[in-house]
Amino acid sequence: MQKFDAIRPFYDAEINEAIQKVVNHPMMKALMDFTFPDVDDEVWKEQLKKTHSIRDFQCNFIYKSVMQVLEKTSEGLTTSGFEKLEPNTSYLFISNHRDIILDTSLINASLFDHGLVMTASAIGDNLVKKAFLLILSKMNRNFLVLRGLPPRELLQASKLMAEYIAQLLLRENRSVWIAQREGRTKDGNDATHPGVLKMLAMGSDEANLMDYFKKVKIVPVSISYEYDPTDALKMPQLMAAANNEIYIKEKNEDFMTLLSGIMGQKKRIHIHVGDVLEKELDEIKVEFDNSNKQIQALAQVIDDSILTSYKLWPTNYIAYDILHKTDKFRHKYTENEKSLFERRLEMRIDEDNPIQVEGFLAMYANPVVNKSKYENVV
Numbered sequence: 121m122q123k124f125d126a127i128r129p130f131y132d133a134e135i136n137e138a139i140q141k142v143v144n145h146p147m148m149k150a151l152m153d154f155t156f157p158d159v160d161d162e163v164w165k166e167q168l169k170k171t172h173s174i175r176d177f178q179c180n181f182i183y184k185s186v187m188q189v190l191e192k193t194s195e196g197l198t199t200s201g202f203e204k205l206e207p208n209t210s211y212l213f214i215s216n217h218r219d220i221i222l223d224t225s226l227i228n229a230s231l232f233d234h235g236l237v238m239t240a241s242a243i244g245d246n247l248v249k250k251a252f253l254l255i256l257s258k259m260n261r262n263f264l265v266l267r268g269l270p271p272r273e274l275l276q277a278s279k280l281m282a283e284y285i286a287q288l289l290l291r292e293n294r295s296v297w298i299a300q301r302e303g304r305t306k307d308g309n310d311a312t313h314p315g316v317l318k319m320l321a322m323g324s325d326e327a328n329l330m331d332y333f334k335k336v337k338i339v340p341v342s343i344s345y346e347y348d349p350t351d352a353l354k355m356p357q358l359m360a361a362a363n364n365e366i367y368i369k370e371k372n373e374d375f376m377t378l379l380s381g382i383m384g385q386k387k388r389i390h391i392h393v394g395d396v397l398e399k400e401l402d403e404i405k406v407e408f409d410n411s412n413k414q415i416q417a418l419a420q421v422i423d424d425s426i427l428t429s430y431k432l433w434p435t436n437y438i439a440y441d442i443l444h445k446t447d448k449f450r451h452k453y454t455e456n457e458k459s460l461f462e463r464r465l466e467m468r469i470d471e472d473n474p475i476q477v478e479g480f481l482a483m484y485a486n487p488v489v490n491k492s493k494y495e496n497v498v
Contacts, residue, residue, distance in 0.1 A: 124284045127264040127277075129240060129257075132173040138255050139168050139177075147252045155185040174261050178228070178238065182260055186229045189222070193349070194386045197226060201393030201429075202234040205339070210237055210288070210295045211396065212320075215341035216310035216426050217299035219350065219381040220247060223343050224297045230391055231295070239297040240288050242281075265302075278319045286323030289336045300422060306354045307479070308486035310342075310426055312419040321415065329414055330405040333397070340394040340425035344487070346433040349384025351483060352468035355476055363475075390431035397421060428494045430487055435461055439484030449488070 130138055142148050143165055152164045164181075171177050190197055205211065217223055224241040231238050243262040248254040257264075263284060266277040288294040298320075301313035324332035348354075397418075404417045434453035438461045441449050469476045 124263075124280065124287070127266065127281060127284060129261045129263055130174065130259055135174060135177060135259060136169075136172050138259055139171055142252055142255050143168050145252050147256075151185060151256075152181075155181065155188050157188075174259065175238075177259050178261070179232065182225070183229055183232060186225045189225075189382055190389075193383060195346075195388050197230070197389045197391065199230045199391045199393070201395075202230055202236065204395065205234070205236050205393065207235055208237065208293070210290075210293045210337070211339045212285070212289055212336045213239060213295060213297045213339050213341050213393075214300050214312065214316075214422055215297065215343055216430075217301065217304045218343060218345055218348060220304065222381055223299070226343065226389065226391060227297060227341060237293065237295045239295040241297040242299070244302070267302075279322045282319050282321070282323035284323075285320060286336070300426070304350075304354075306357055306483070308483040309490065310423070310430070310487070312422045312426075314415050314419050317415045317418055321411070328405055329411050330401040330418075333418065334401045338397045338401075338422070340397070340422045340429075342392045342394070342426045342429045342431070343389070344431045344433065345389050346387035346435050347385055347464070348483065349386050350381050351480060353380055354483065355469060355479060387435075388433060392429040392431065394425040394429055397425075424494070427487075427490050430491055432488060432491060434458075435484050436488050439481045440488040443478065443481040443485045 149161065152159075152161070152168075156164055167180065171180065213227060215223060215227065220243075224239065228238045228241070238261070240261045240263055242265050243257055244267050245264045246267050248257045248262075248264070263281070265281060266274075269277055285296050285298070288296050298316065301311065301316060320336075321329050321332070326332040326335070400421045401418070404414050404421070408414045408417060432452075434457045437449035437452035438458050441447055442462075465471065465477070465480060469480050471477060
């Protein structure tokens, strides 16, 4: 067995065999009926069977699925910053994390639209327990983050993933997407977990970590949805945290969240790509000689980039005003937008439960608070 076989996506040479395994699966039919609503099954099946590379699969099928998702569940995607990136160049995209599948799918669609290298993307193995989803993810250039292991095995798995990411970026010229923390943000507070950076650092063969991070070209990415399609689904976990209880997921919860994220209403979406981190890394290298302090400082630099470029929507300002019983941002939204948001609140949570109401509002309001640390908006 090759070193990375436990976590890597398919090689192009394996794609056609994988397609033959799933071409008649009912979930493939559901995906293709959604993507090509007016096309006979035989037509897409024929085209799938002629597919022999990940790129062909992504461009001819997944990209079109993403366009359908945008058309049916959003009022459009806007982007900024992609024009700063160089073609034929690999980058390490570290982004805030709102949605399991869409964050990375939308970033890849935008990279494709701009003629840039698409990413290999990290996905938790807890999300692909169903055989079909595992095959689909490996066909879509996802690599596995192994979860739920005992400490020693977890350390080995982290090192393996770090080395795989380094190989992709430095030897295969393949961009990589990874979330700034494990799991999606439940409360609207986007923060880079130093553990993610420590894991990435395990792939380094440089004397100074900052030299390695400079070599892999870190690009912070900020993604914001006007409506979070999984906002109500995040409530039980927030409630458990408020009551100091340990939250245990339902059996199919990850899968249901994944579907809700794709099919739920999002309104407008914006992705901003930050600058490649270079001078910041030089400054960290000069200022700190301890690698832990360097990693803390790098996490802060990534947060600064993501939070300053985060696109605030009327929903964020409305939630802030309701939560803080103010009309400070009254000029940022219309009465109609406010009543639509209040209606969403009524429909999705128990309005008689103050912890739920506060959790729901804070999820939307916290990005305003966080951005205000950089601009004097609050």
